[in-house]
Amino acid sequence: MLKNIFSKMYQKEIEQISVNVPLEQMVAARLGFSKTSKHFSLSLMIQFLQRWKRLWPVCVFAVLVLMVVSVQMSYQHPRRSLLSFIAPKKIDDWQYRSSSEVDKTSGAFISGMSGSGSSAGLGMGDAGWDLFGGLVQSESFGSSAGLSMSVSSDESLGFSVGGAKDIGSFRTNIENGFLPLLSSLTYEGLFGDYFFETGKKETCDILFCPSYRRAVTKNPLTGEEEMYVAVGLNSGMKQSDFARKKLNLVIVLDISGSMSSSFDTYYYDQNRQKEQEAKKTKIQTALASVSSLLDHLQPDDRLGIVLFNDHASIAKPLRLVKETEMEQIKTHLLSLSADGGTDFSAGLDSAETLFMEVSDEKDYTYENRMIILTDAMPNTGDISKDGLVSRLEKNAQHKVYTTCIGIGVDFQSALVEAITKIRGANYFSTHTQSELQERLDEGFDYMVSPLVFNLEMTTESNGFEIEQVYGSPEANKSTGNIMRIGTLFPSATKDGQTRGGIILLKVRKTGGDPHLSLRVNYEDRDGRTWSRTGDISFDGLQADMSDDNGVRKGVLLVRYGELIRQWIADEREKNETTSSWEQTSLPLQVSSPYDQIFIRFKNYFEQEAQEIGDATLNRERDILSKLTTLPSVPFFQEETGGID
Numbered sequence: 001m002l003k004n005i006f007s008k009m010y011q012k013e014i015e016q017i018s019v020n021v022p023l024e025q026m027v028a029a030r031l032g033f034s035k036t037s038k039h040f041s042l043s044l045m046i047q048f049l050q051r052w053k054r055l056w057p058v059c060v061f062a063v064l065v066l067m068v069v070s071v072q073m074s075y076q077h078p079r080r081s082l083l084s085f086i087a088p089k090k091i092d093d094w095q096y097r098s099s100s101e102v103d104k105t106s107g108a109f110i111s112g113m114s115g116s117g118s119s120a121g122l123g124m125g126d127a128g129w130d131l132f133g134g135l136v137q138s139e140s141f142g143s144s145a146g147l148s149m150s151v152s153s154d155e156s157l158g159f160s161v162g163g164a165k166d167i168g169s170f171r172t173n174i175e176n177g178f179l180p181l182l183s184s185l186t187y188e189g190l191f192g193d194y195f196f197e198t199g200k201k202e203t204c205d206i207l208f209c210p211s212y213r214r215a216v217t218k219n220p221l222t223g224e225e226e227m228y229v230a231v232g233l234n235s236g237m238k239q240s241d242f243a244r245k246k247l248n249l250v251i252v253l254d255i256s257g258s259m260s261s262s263f264d265t266y267y268y269d270q271n272r273q274k275e276q277e278a279k280k281t282k283i284q285t286a287l288a289s290v291s292s293l294l295d296h297l298q299p300d301d302r303l304g305i306v307l308f309n310d311h312a313s314i315a316k317p318l319r320l321v322k323e324t325e326m327e328q329i330k331t332h333l334l335s336l337s338a339d340g341g342t343d344f345s346a347g348l349d350s351a352e353t354l355f356m357e358v359s360d361e362k363d364y365t366y367e368n369r370m371i372i373l374t375d376a377m378p379n380t381g382d383i384s385k386d387g388l389v390s391r392l393e394k395n396a397q398h399k400v401y402t403t404c405i406g407i408g409v410d411f412q413s414a415l416v417e418a419i420t421k422i423r424g425a426n427y428f429s430t431h432t433q434s435e436l437q438e439r440l441d442e443g444f445d446y447m448v449s450p451l452v453f454n455l456e457m458t459t460e461s462n463g464f465e466i467e468q469v470y471g472s473p474e475a476n477k478s479t480g481n482i483m484r485i486g487t488l489f490p491s492a493t494k495d496g497q498t499r500g501g502i503i504l505l506k507v508r509k510t511g512g513d514p515h516l517s518l519r520v521n522y523e524d525r526d527g528r529t530w531s532r533t534g535d536i537s538f539d540g541l542q543a544d545m546s547d548d549n550g551v552r553k554g555v556l557l558v559r560y561g562e563l564i565r566q567w568i569a570d571e572r573e574k575n576e577t578t579s580s581w582e583q584t585s586l587p588l589q590v591s592s593p594y595d596q597i598f599i600r601f602k603n604y605f606e607q608e609a610q611e612i613g614d615a616t617l618n619r620e621r622d623i624l625s626k627l628t629t630l631p632s633v634p635f636f637q638e639e640t641g642g643i644d
Contacts, residue, residue, distance in 0.1 A: 089323065090322070090323055090324060090325045091319075091323065091324065091325060092324075092325040092328040092329070092332075093316055093317055093319055093324060094315060094316055094328065094329060094332040095314070095315065095316065095317070096307060096313050096314075096315035096316075096332070155238070155239055155493050155494075155496075156200070156204070156234070156235065156236070156237065156238055156239070156493055157235050157237040157238065157239055157242060157446075157490050157491065157492070157493055157498075158198060158200075158232075158233050158234055158235055158490075158491050158493050158498030158499075158501040159208065159233035159234070159235055159451070159452065159488040159489065159490060159491055159498070159501065160188075160191070160192060160233060160488070160489055160491035160498070160499060160500030160501060161188050161233075161471060161472050161473070161485055161486075161487065161488060161489075161500070161503065162188075162420060162424065162425055162426045162450065162473065162485075162486055162487035162488070162489060163186065163188045163189070163417075163420045163421065163425070163426060163427070163472070163473030164186045164188050164189030164192065164417065164420065164426075164427055164429075164473070165188075165189065165192040165426055165427065165428050165439070165447070165500070166189050166192050166193050166428055166429060166439070167184065167185050167186070167189040167190050167192075167193060167429070168406070168428070168429035168430055168435070168436075169181070169184040169406055169429040170184040170185045170189075171619070171623070172429075173588075174588065174623055174626065177587065177588045178585045178586065178587065178588055179568065179571055179572065179585075179586040179587065179588050179589065180568060181568070181572075182565060182568045182569050182572065183417045184429070185561060185564055185565055185568065186417065186473065187470040187471045187472075187475070187504075187557075187558060187561055188471045188472060188473055188500070190557050190560075190561050191471045191500045191501075191502060191554070191557065192499065192500040193500075193616075193619070194499070194500070194553065194557065194614070194616060194617075195493075195494055195495075195497035195498060195499050195501070195616075196230075196232075196497055196498060196499075196500070196501045196502045196550040196553060196554065197232075197496065197497050197548045197549055197550030197553075198211060198230075198232030198233065198234050198497070198498050198501045198502060198550055199211040199212065199213040199230065199232040199547065199548060199550060199551075200232055200234045200496075204234055204235065204236040205236045206235075206236050206530075207235060207236065207237070207451065207452070207524060207530070208233075208234070208235055208451075208452050208455075208488070208520075208522060208530070208532070209234050209235065209236060209532065210231050210232060210233060210234060210457075210518075210520055210532065210534065211231075211232035211234055211534075212229055212230070212231060212232070212518065212534055212536045213229070213230045213232065213546070213547040213548055213550060213551040214227075214228070214229055214230075214536060214538060214541055214546065214547050214551065215227070215228040215229075215230070215545070215546035215547065215551045215552060215555055216228075216538065216541050216542065216543050216544070216545055216546075217543065217544050217545075217546065217555060218543060218544060219559070220559070220600070220601065220604040221563075221597065221600065221601065225543055226506060226555075227464075227506070227507050227508075227509065227538065228504055228505065228506055228507070228551060228554070228555050229504075229505040229507055229516070229536065229551075230502045230503070230504055230505075230550055230551035230554050231457070231502060231503040231504075231505065232498075232501060232502055232550065233488060233491070233498065233500075233501045233502065233503065234498075234501075235490070237490065239493070242445070242446075242490060244367065244445040244446075244448060244449045245365055245366055245367040245449070246298065246300045246301055246302075246365055246366045246367070247297070247298075247301040247302065247366065247367050247368075247369060247448060248301075248302045248304075248318065248355065248358055248366050248367070248368045248369070249297065249301060249302065249303050249304070249369055249370075249371065249448075250303075250304040250305070250306060250318065250351045250354050250355065250369075250370050250371070251290060251293065251303070251304070251305045251306070251371050251373070252306045252308065252347045252348070252350075252351050252370055252371065252372040252373070252374075253286060253290060253305065253306070253307050253308070253336075253373050253374075254286070254308060254309075254338075254342065254344075254347070254372075254373060254374035254375065254407070255283060255307050255308065255309050255336055255337070255338045255339075255340075256308070256309040256310070256338060256339070256340050256341055256342035257309070257338060257339050257340055257341070257342075258282070258338075258342060258375055259281070259282045259283040259286065259338035259374075259375060259407065259408075260281055260282070260283060260337070260338040260339065261281065261282060261408070262280065262281055262282075281338070282338075282375055282407045282408040283336065283337065283338040285407055285408070285430055286373045286374075286405075286407050287333050287334060287336065289373055289405055289407070289430060289436055290333055290373065291330055291333065292436065292437050292440050293371065293440065293444070294326060294329070294330065296440060296441075296444040296445075297321045297326075298321065299320070299321050299322035300320065300321070300322065301320070301321045302318050302319060302320055302321070302358065302366070303316065303318070303319065303321055303324065303329075304316055304317055304318035304319070304351075304354040305329075305333075306347055306350040306351045306354070307336070307347075308342075308343060308344070308346050308347030308350070309338070309339065309340030309341060309342065309343070310340040310341035310342070310343050310346075311340075311343065311346060312343065312346035312347045312349060312350040313350070314350050314353065314354065315332075316329060317354065317357075318354045318355075318357055318358060342374075344374070344376075344388060345387070345388065345391070347372070348370075348388070348391050348392070351370050352395065352400075355368060355370075355395075355400050359398075367401075367448060367449065368399055368400040368401065369400070369401050369402070369403060369448050370395070370400060370401070370402050370403070371402075371403045371404075371405065372402065372403070372404045372405070373404075373405045373407060374404070374405075374406070374407060375406070375407050375408045376404070376406060388419065389418050389419055389422065392419055392422050392425070393422050393423075396422050396423040396424050396425070397423075399424075401423070401424030401425060401448075401450060402419065402420075402422065402424070402425045403425065403426055403427065403428075403447060403448070404419060404420060404425075404426075404427035404428075405427065405428050405429070405430065405436075406427060406428070406429035406430065407430055408430075417473070420473060421473045421474060421486065422486070423450075423453060423454075423486050423487055424450040424453070424487050425487070426447060426487075426489065428447075442492050442499075443491065443492050443499075446489055446490045446491060446492065447489060449489065449490060450487045450488070450489055450525065451488060451489065451490060451524065451525055452487065452488035452522050452523070452524065453486065453487055453488075453522065453523040453524075453525070454484075454486065454521075454522060454523045455484070455485040455486075455488060455520065455521070455522040456482060456483070456484050456485075456520070456521050456522070457482070457483040457484075457485075457518055457519070457520050458481060458482050458518070458519045458521075459481050459482075459483075459516060459517065459518055460481070460516075460517040460518075460519070461511075461513060461515060461516045461517060462510075462511045462512075462513040463509060463510060463511040463512055463513030463514060463515065463516070464507045464508065464509055464510060464511075464513075464516050464538075465480040465481060465507065465508055465510050466480055466481060466482075466483060466505055466506075466507055466508075467506045467507060467508040468505075468506040469483050469503065469504075469505055469506075470503070470504040470505075470506070470554075470558045470561075471500075471502060471503040471504055471554075472484070472485045472486075472503055473486065474486050483503070483505065485503070488522075497550070501550075502550060502551070502554050504551070504554045504555065504558055506558075514537050514538045514539040515535065515536070515537045515539075516535070516536050516537070516538070517533065517534070517535050518533065518534050518535070518536070519531060519532070519533045520532045520533070520534075549612045549613070549614075552608070552611075552612055553612050553614060553617075556605065556608045556609070556612070556617075557620070559601075560601075560605060560620055560624075563597065563598075563601055564623075567590070567594050567598075570591070570594075571586070571589060571591060572586065588630065589630065589633055590627055590628075590630045590631075590632055590633070591632070591633050591634065592632050592633070592634060594627075595628070595630075595632035598624060598627045598628045599628050601624065602621070602624040602625065602628055605617075605620065605621060605624060606621055609621060
């Protein structure tokens, strides 16, 4: 009975429900349904679901995929929500305020980690992630992985060594009438300013495949016959194959007082004052360089910024570019000014702090690099070369590598030269802003992607030994039968020539055997070792003969570099410095007998450059021309009362 009563009450309530009849009719007409029941609303829903039931499996699958992705992302990035990956919100995370805006004791300035330089836990990259999508395992190329460069050419890439990538500081000093530092002219930097034929004739389908070219030539100043072997740094990579890893990038910017001086004057020079109003300061040049760097970042790169003077500050935490208001960051950078001392070590402390924040994520698709922009004149904190170098060596052991960009005519290249002998390190010096921009456009992805490590070449011969190595920052580590190179970076190739693509060996004949066997061993970025052998013979090669213009250009530049370096060393022998790294200027001068030597060598250089046919060699010809027009001074300055 209760059941009957309940049924009647339920039926009565259903009949009293008010239905929006016009809306019913409109929906039915658009869906092609007919009204066959007074319970049309329920009927309409059932018919709709039946008609679209084939979409149910798709919806269920989509939900499952979303759940799997959510779990995976939560595992890799426990501090981020799934929503942040779907629609990341861009923020302005700049957090730096100058000393005039906030008391240093309030905590705006931090010194970061302890001075020990510990970077324990920076174990990124230890797992087997292949740059070329598994190609290194078999040393044959397959598909590339990661973020590809915007290069459509199928021309092969080559390699260049780490260390100095140019001689911009040397050129800037010469142009502004100053005597350069000896360390500003390195052979690897000199080679880095030029493209070379590398003797690549055979098909190469492996990561690194050196070639060897010979030259026998008389020295224009001594008349002695000299023998050279050019090692062409070839690769089977195509430009379209290359892909760099994503970046954890920390920019470390020097905003100390020395950065406020003009780009082309010496900050610690008390006797040579110039008008500053119309000059571009070093901090302005540095900020323009940073802006250029930021334009080469990809959305999945991470960016952090550290500023340092006599303290250090994390101006921007490490965050994905796609989550950052990059234009706002540039605006903040342009408002910076320079003052205070230079505590290089404090800047390293804070940079290491940022890298430790991502060290626990174990994301092996990221490369870790610190780019330091400075005039390299530390005067407080740990200023010892050994102390700073050991810090960066420890970072390199944990795959955090370093790039230095030298700023200003008084850039202390001696300190940076020591730093860039470290595994995975390189440096550039800003000769002009447009030149730096051109180099970044050509090879930013290359400069942050070291691929070959601990390269060692052993020679076996009864007739030759290595006398000198040119083009490697580790040249002093080479012996009579062994050449060592710490790092190779990919390098741009144009018309079959590679920028900085050779190392030059000067060999000494010790016996009658004309043959020379060379064995190369190296490590790839995952720590796997490879070897390759080659043979050459000097049989039949007469004086003043070379295999190609690549080795011929290399010999010409080495002879130019040897002469200029010897002149700089002699002129600077009695130079007085203000401290370990701060320096005053010396006027550009040519003492006898270099005035006559430069004239003789300039004639040889011009003839060789014309036969080689490389117009870019005119840069060195112009420097020689300037040196030959300077008034000669006696070499022994103490006998003439010195030079004001």
